[in-house]
Amino acid sequence: MSVTFRRSGAAAIVEMDNPPVNAIGLAMRQGLQAVLDRLPGETGVQRVILTGAGRAFAAGGDAREFDGPAVAPHLNDIVNQIEACDIPWIAAINGVALGGGCELALACRYRIARPGVQIGLPEVGLGVVPGSGGTQRLPRLIGMAAALEMIPTGKPVSAERAEQLGLIDGIADDPVEVALHLDEGSLELAVPVRDLPRPEHRPDQLAQARALAASKMAQQIAPQRAIDLIEGTATRPMVEGLAEERDTFLTLRKGDQARALRHIFFAERAAKAPDWIKADPQPFDHIAVVGGGTMGAGIAYALLNAGLRVTLLEMDAGGVQRARDNVEKIIGQSLKRGLIDQSGAEDRRANFASSADYADAASCGLAIEAAFESIEVKREVFAKLEAALAPEAVLATNTSYLDLDEIARSVAEPSRVLGLHFFAPAHIMKLLEIVKGAQSSERALATGFALGKRLRKIPVLAGVCDGFIGNRILARYREAADTVFMDASTPWDIDEAMVNFGYAMGPYEAQDLSGLDIAHANRRRQDATRDPARRYIPIADRMVELGKLGRKTGAGWYRYPGGNGKVEDPIVADLALEEAHFAKITRTEYSEAEIRDRLLLAMINEAADILHEGIAASARDIDLVTVFGYGFPRWRGGLMHFADTWGVPEILARLRKLEQEDPVVWKPSPLLIDCAEKGRTLAQV
Known part of the structure; x- marks a missing residue:
C-alpha cells in the first residue's frame, strides 16, 4: 500500500508509504484520492493528519513517469481537493518535503515539521516548474520575495527557516503527536492558502530574480517561467494562475531540457560500484594523503568534511608547514562562507595531522598520493607507503595522466593500487574517477567506491589510458x-x-x-x-x-x-x-x-x-564525467546524451x-x- 488510513479518535491519520523517499507516483496518487473519496462516509472525523512513513514526508513526484502521458488522478487535482475539504488537513512533516510533497503541505490548513527537515520546490532542477500549485500558493503564504528566493533557484529551506518565513506553523520532534492534540481554536483560525490575499507586486524583486536566474542558470527555461508564474500571483485570480502553472508544467516536461535534466538526475543516482565488484572495502577511518599542495590539501579537507582522520605527508619540515597552512586556509574560507561553524573547524583541526615521517601513517587503511606529476616522484612515494603501511592497506594515486600500471609496478603487490582522480578544488567538485589498473583488485576498487560514497561524490569507473575519461x-x-x-x-x-x-x-x-x-x-x-x-x-x-x-x-x-x-x-x-x-x-x-x-x-x-x-563502461558515465568534471551544460544532459539528440x-x-x-x-x-x-x-x- 502506498497510502495507509487509520483512525485515532476524531482524527484520521493518512500515511504516505513509498520507500525510500515517498515519491508521489500513480499508486500514491490513487491512494490519496481513495482517502478523499472515503472521507465523506467516515463518521466523526474532525481532522486529517497527513504524514510520511520512514525518513521522508514526500520527496516530490516520481520523475520516471514524466516521459509518459499524465495519468489521472493528477496531483494538482488532489492538492486542490485537500485544500477545499470541509475537514481540515494538517501536514505532519516528519521528513524531507520537496516538490509535490511541499505542495501537499501547502494545501493543508496547518503545517508542523520535525526540526531540521528540508522543505522546498526544486522542480527547476528537472527543467520544469511546480505543477500542483507551488508557484501560486507559496507567494501568497510567505510573500513574493521569499518565494522568488526558493522556487526559481530550487533551493529548499530548513524547518527553522520555514517557520521564520511562515511556511510552517510550528516545529516538533513528533509532528503527528502534536497534530493529534492541536486545539480546535488553532485549526479554526487557520486560513486556507487560497483565501490569503495576493502578494504585493514588486518589479524590483522580480528583476533581481530574473538577473540571478540568467546568471546562475543561463539559458534554462524553467527558472524564468517560474518567475513569470510567481509574478502573476499579484494580479490574477488563483484559479487562472493554477491553470497556467499546470499547462506550463506539462509543456516543459516534454521539452529537451527537461529530458536532459532527468537523464542526468537518474544517471547521478545510479552512479555506484558495478555489480561485478563483490569484495568488501578496506576500512579507512584513518587516511594518509601524500602531498600538501593545492590538490592534496583539497583532498585532505574533503576527507575531514566526511569525519575521517587524515595524516598529510610531506618531504620535509618546510613542506609540512605549507601543507598545514594550505589546509588551514580552506578551513578559514569555509568559516568565512558560513559552511562550517567554529566547532566544526575545531573538529577538523583535531582530526588532521601533517608529518614528514611516513611511520605516522602506519595505521592508515588507505593512502592517496597527490604529489608532483612525475613518474619518478610517484615511484618513490609508493615505495615509502609500501614500507610504512600494513600489507592490506590500499594505495591510490591522484594522477591525471601518468600510467597507473607503471606506478603500480613500484610495489610488490600491484593489486592493492588504484587511481582516485579528484578534480580541483577537491573539496568542492563532485566527480571522482576511480581508475582500474590491469591488476587492481576488487577490494581496492570497492574501497574507492566506498570512499566516493562517504565523500558524497559521483564515482565513475575508468580504465587506464592517457587522461582517463x-x-x-x-x-x-x-x-x-x-x-x-x-x-x-x-x-x-x-x-x-x-x-x-x-x-x-x-x-x-x-x-x-x-x-x-x-x-x-x-x-x-x-x-x-x-x-x-x-x-x-x-x-x-x-x-x-x-x-x-x-x-x-x-x-x-x-x-x-x-x-x-x-x-x-x-x-x-x-x-x-x-x-x-x-x-x-x-x-x-x-x-x-x-x-x-x-x-x-x-x-x-x-x-x-x-x-x-x-x-568508459557506458555513455551515461561519460555524461557524468563531462557534466560534473568539465562544465558541459547539465541542461543538455552530458556529451553523449547531447550527441544522441543530433x-x-x-x-x-x-x-x-x-x-x-x-x-x-x-x-x-x-x-x-x-x-x-x-x-x-x-x-x-
Whole structure:
C-alpha cells in the first residue's frame, strides 16, 4: 500500500508509504484520492493528519513517469481537493518535503515539521516548474520575495527557516503527536492558502530574480517561467494562475531540457560500484594523503568534511608547514562562507595531522598520493607507503595522466593500487574517477567506491589510458580549439561560441584560470610518443615562452589588468597569424555555429573511442564525467546524451566531411560506424 488510513479518535491519520523517499507516483496518487473519496462516509472525523512513513514526508513526484502521458488522478487535482475539504488537513512533516510533497503541505490548513527537515520546490532542477500549485500558493503564504528566493533557484529551506518565513506553523520532534492534540481554536483560525490575499507586486524583486536566474542558470527555461508564474500571483485570480502553472508544467516536461535534466538526475543516482565488484572495502577511518599542495590539501579537507582522520605527508619540515597552512586556509574560507561553524573547524583541526615521517601513517587503511606529476616522484612515494603501511592497506594515486600500471609496478603487490582522480578544488567538485589498473583488485576498487560514497561524490569507473575519461576528452577539445584558432578565429570568439552553447566559460578562459604551464608540462611529457602525422599547434608553447601563463601572471590568452576582468589581447591574435604564415596556411573564417560544431564533434568522436576501447563502461558515465568534471551544460544532459539528440548518422556524416581535410584527426570512431550500421544510439551501447 502506498497510502495507509487509520483512525485515532476524531482524527484520521493518512500515511504516505513509498520507500525510500515517498515519491508521489500513480499508486500514491490513487491512494490519496481513495482517502478523499472515503472521507465523506467516515463518521466523526474532525481532522486529517497527513504524514510520511520512514525518513521522508514526500520527496516530490516520481520523475520516471514524466516521459509518459499524465495519468489521472493528477496531483494538482488532489492538492486542490485537500485544500477545499470541509475537514481540515494538517501536514505532519516528519521528513524531507520537496516538490509535490511541499505542495501537499501547502494545501493543508496547518503545517508542523520535525526540526531540521528540508522543505522546498526544486522542480527547476528537472527543467520544469511546480505543477500542483507551488508557484501560486507559496507567494501568497510567505510573500513574493521569499518565494522568488526558493522556487526559481530550487533551493529548499530548513524547518527553522520555514517557520521564520511562515511556511510552517510550528516545529516538533513528533509532528503527528502534536497534530493529534492541536486545539480546535488553532485549526479554526487557520486560513486556507487560497483565501490569503495576493502578494504585493514588486518589479524590483522580480528583476533581481530574473538577473540571478540568467546568471546562475543561463539559458534554462524553467527558472524564468517560474518567475513569470510567481509574478502573476499579484494580479490574477488563483484559479487562472493554477491553470497556467499546470499547462506550463506539462509543456516543459516534454521539452529537451527537461529530458536532459532527468537523464542526468537518474544517471547521478545510479552512479555506484558495478555489480561485478563483490569484495568488501578496506576500512579507512584513518587516511594518509601524500602531498600538501593545492590538490592534496583539497583532498585532505574533503576527507575531514566526511569525519575521517587524515595524516598529510610531506618531504620535509618546510613542506609540512605549507601543507598545514594550505589546509588551514580552506578551513578559514569555509568559516568565512558560513559552511562550517567554529566547532566544526575545531573538529577538523583535531582530526588532521601533517608529518614528514611516513611511520605516522602506519595505521592508515588507505593512502592517496597527490604529489608532483612525475613518474619518478610517484615511484618513490609508493615505495615509502609500501614500507610504512600494513600489507592490506590500499594505495591510490591522484594522477591525471601518468600510467597507473607503471606506478603500480613500484610495489610488490600491484593489486592493492588504484587511481582516485579528484578534480580541483577537491573539496568542492563532485566527480571522482576511480581508475582500474590491469591488476587492481576488487577490494581496492570497492574501497574507492566506498570512499566516493562517504565523500558524497559521483564515482565513475575508468580504465587506464592517457587522461582517463575526462582529461582525454578535454585534450581533444583543446586541440580542436587550437586548430580553429590558428586556421580561422580568436580565443575570444571560440570562448563566446562555447559559452553561448552553455559552458560557464570557454576553453581559453578556463586555461587562464588553471594556468597554461600545467598543459605545457603535459605536452612535453607527450613529445616522445606524439603521432608525427598528427598536426601540432605551437601557439600555446609560444604563450608560455612569453610568460603568459594565465590569471596568476596577469596575462594569458586574455589580459587581466589590475587583477580585474579579462580583456582581449591583440598580441595573442597576432600569434595565430604568425604561426599560420609559418605553416603556409591560408586562414579562413568560421561562423559561431561552425566553431561550436567542430569542438563538439571532436569531443563526441573522442568519447566514442573511449567507449569503444572500454575505458568508459557506458555513455551515461561519460555524461557524468563531462557534466560534473568539465562544465558541459547539465541542461543538455552530458556529451553523449547531447550527441544522441543530433543522431549518430548526422554525426558520422559531419565527421566524414571533416575527415577530408584531416584524415588523422577526424577519423570517425569505429563505435560510431557500428552504431550507424546497426541503427543504435550511443545510450544503447
